[in-house]
Amino acid sequence: MGEKDTVKKQYRIATIVIAAIVAGTALSGCSAAAGLSKAAGCVELNKAANKLVSAEQDAMSNATSDPTSAATKLDASAKTFDAAVKKITDAGVKAKAQAMSDAYSKLTDDFHTYANDPTNSSAASKITDDATALSSAGEKLDKVCSTN
Numbered sequence: 001m002g003e004k005d006t007v008k009k010q011y012r013i014a015t016i017v018i019a020a021i022v023a024g025t026a027l028s029g030c031s032a033a034a035g036l037s038k039a040a041g042c043v044e045l046n047k048a049a050n051k052l053v054s055a056e057q058d059a060m061s062n063a064t065s066d067p068t069s070a071a072t073k074l075d076a077s078a079k080t081f082d083a084a085v086k087k088i089t090d091a092g093v094k095a096k097a098q099a100m101s102d103a104y105s106k107l108t109d110d111f112h113t114y115a116n117d118p119t120n121s122s123a124a125s126k127i128t129d130d131a132t133a134l135s136s137a138g139e140k141l142d143k144v145c146s147t148n
Contacts, residue, residue, distance in 0.1 A: 041088040042145035045097055048084035049138075052077050052104075067115035074108040096144045100137035106130050 059073030078101070085101045088094040107130035114123035 038090040041090045041093040071112045071115040078105050078108045096141040103134040103137040
């Protein structure tokens with residue numbers, strides 16, 4: 001694979017990761033009417049998700065030129081989001097938030113594999129699958145936060 005093809009693949013992966021994170025972290029339906037613990041948890045996760053999206057956009061903006069640095073930034077974001085998940089007390093919200101955190105951690109692990117060898121098409125494929133799983137987990141979390 002030529003350098004031009006590798007750069008195109010890196011750009012495509014960065015775009016997929018950002019799209020999954022943005023789609024999976026909307027949490028737009030957080031409602032105080034749902035009860036303090038649930039509502040507070042959803043609000044906390046919404047804040048963490050917004051920070052996650054911002055950090056990911058920053059990390060992915062340089063992913064094509066420095067995938068190792070992007071992977072390191074993804075790790076830091078994963079830890080920050082996981083810390084927010086640990087604060088949640090509502091069991092329903094916590095379960096869905098933990099599933100999203102786990103999906104995000106898997107994506108970051110696979111992104112590290114890719115960063116170590118950008119020509120590894122298997123790693124690139126895993127990242128695409130991970131992004132889909134992350135988006136799905138985020139949608140499930142949003143659904144829990146949207147219900148009363």
